[in-house]
Structure formats: C-alpha cells, structure tokens
Amino acid sequence: MLLKKGKHFLLATYRTFATMRKTHIIWFLMLAIVMNCSSSDDTSADPVLPKTFKMLSLGDSYTIGQSVCDTCRFPEQLKDSLKQRYTEQDTFKLQVIAQTGWTTTNLINAIASETLTDDHDLVTLLIGVNNQFQGKPFSLYEIEFPQLIETAVTAAKGDKNNLIVLSIPDYAYTLFGQNFGNPATTSSQIDMYNNFAEAYCNEQNITFLNITDITRQGLDNPELIASDNLHPSEIAYSKFVERLLPLAIEKIE
Numbered sequence: 001m002l003l004k005k006g007k008h009f010l011l012a013t014y015r016t017f018a019t020m021r022k023t024h025i026i027w028f029l030m031l032a033i034v035m036n037c038s039s040s041d042d043t044s045a046d047p048v049l050p051k052t053f054k055m056l057s058l059g060d061s062y063t064i065g066q067s068v069c070d071t072c073r074f075p076e077q078l079k080d081s082l083k084q085r086y087t088e089q090d091t092f093k094l095q096v097i098a099q100t101g102w103t104t105t106n107l108i109n110a111i112a113s114e115t116l117t118d119d120h121d122l123v124t125l126l127i128g129v130n131n132q133f134q135g136k137p138f139s140l141y142e143i144e145f146p147q148l149i150e151t152a153v154t155a156a157k158g159d160k161n162n163l164i165v166l167s168i169p170d171y172a173y174t175l176f177g178q179n180f181g182n183p184a185t186t187s188s189q190i191d192m193y194n195n196f197a198e199a200y201c202n203e204q205n206i207t208f209l210n211i212t213d214i215t216r217q218g219l220d221n222p223e224l225i226a227s228d229n230l231h232p233s234e235i236a237y238s239k240f241v242e243r244l245l246p247l248a249i250e251k252i253e
C-alpha cells in the first residue's frame with residue numbers, strides 16, 4: 001500500500017516539474033520575441049541621416065592652385081580625400097577665396113566683398129608670400145595676419161579648433177626663385193613670416209601645419225614644381241594633403 005502511494009507521489013511530482021519546465025520555455029520564447037521586436041523598432045526609429053560639411057579655403061596662388069588643374073589644388077584634393085571616408089549621401093561643399101598675387105591686404109578686401117557665412121566645419125588659411133615677394137613691410141603682416149585669423153575663426157562657427165593655418169611655401173627652391181633676387185634671403189624672410197605665424201597660432205591654440213619643408217625639396221625633385229617653374233605641382237599638393245587629412249578628419253568629426 002505504501003509502495004503504491006509512493007509511486008503516485010513520484011508521478012505527480014514528475015508531472016509538476018514537467019509542467020513548470022514547459023512554462024519556463026514558453027516564457028523564454030515570448031521574451032526573446034519581444035526583445036527582437038524592440039531591437040528592430042529601435043533600428044528603424046533611428047536612421048542614419050546624410051551629412052553636409054562646409055569647407056572654406058582662404059589664401060593666394062598656393063590656395064587657388066596656380067598652374068595646376070582646378071581639381072589638383074590642395075583644397076580640392078583634401079575635399080576628395082574626405083569624401084572617400086564618408087557615404088555617397090554625405091556632401092562636402094568647398095568655397096575658395098584666393099587669387100594669384102594676393103597679399104594679406106588683398107585677401108582682407110576680397111573677404112569684405114564676399115557673403116561669408118559663419119557655419120563652416122573646416123577653414124584653411126595660407127597667406128603671406130606676396131607680402132614678402134612684393135617687399136611689403138613685415139609690420140603689415142604682423143597687423144593683418146591676426147585680423148585674418150579672427151575672420152577665419154568667425155567663419156569656422158566661431159570655433160578656433162575648426163581652423164588650420166598652413167605655412168608659406170619657399171619659392172627659392174624653384175628655378176624661378178633661383179634666378180630672382182637672392183635665394184638665401186628669400187628663404188630667410190619666408191622663415192621670418194612663418195615663425196611669426198606659428199608663434200601667433202601657438203599662443204591662440206590654433207593648429208599650424210608646416211608644409212614648407214616639402215617645397216624645399218623642389219630643386220632635388222622637380223616633380224614637386226608646376227610647369228611655370230614657380231608654384232607647387234599636383235604631386236606637391238598631394239603631399240600637403242597627406243599631412244592635412246588627419247587634422248581635417250579630427251576637426252570635422
């Protein structure tokens with residue numbers, strides 16, 4: 001009799017655990033379905049929207065790309081390099097304010113006549129060689145370079161972290177520069193301009209990029225000089241961009 005009751009007890013206990021096990025499995029499956037639906041909803045509710053980046057390059061012949069094609073100048077090469085890192089839906093808009101022969105004074109006047117907005121994600125500034133070339137007083141650069149920095153920062157959403165200042169190339173290391181004036185004096189004066197610009201940028205916590213050393217390879221590597229024997233070539237500009245690109249990515253991201 002006791003044995004029979006024991007068998008009934010064990011059977012009842014087994015059925016109870018079996019029922020509980022089925023219940024746990026059902027609840028687990030239901031929870032998994034709910035979590036999966038929730039995850040799908042979150043993805044659809046948060047689509048990746050296309051981005052638009054605005055770039056501005058201020059300068060002279062080294063920015064406009066004298067004697068190279070429009071897409072060969074360094075601002076265009078930089079824009080194309082940045083585009084490769086983003087989707088086809090993302091847009092990069094580039095505005096260039098530069099002309100061959102412009103001094104700091106010319107650039108200031110040109111900017112004043114432009115409708116310059118203050119929403120650029122990245123701004124570059126390269127100016128000063130024509131101050132030196134035209135024999136302008138160095139004191140003029142000391143006054144006007146900081147003015148251009150202020151204008152550039154305003155255009156860069158008022159954020160100095162969005163600005164990159166490039167050093168002035170050294171045309172003494174070109175065939176033209178070797179036959180114009182005293183090449184050693186040219187290089188010394190360009191160093192003076194660059195030293196001032198770099199010191200000012202360091203004081204203001206603004207990124208200053210040295211590319212002068214690239215141009216000083218021009219006599220040893222003629223491929224770095226354009227067909228006019230004076231300005232940088234497309235290859236030289238690509239070397240500028242190799243140094244610019246990591247800085248630009250850091251700033252726009």
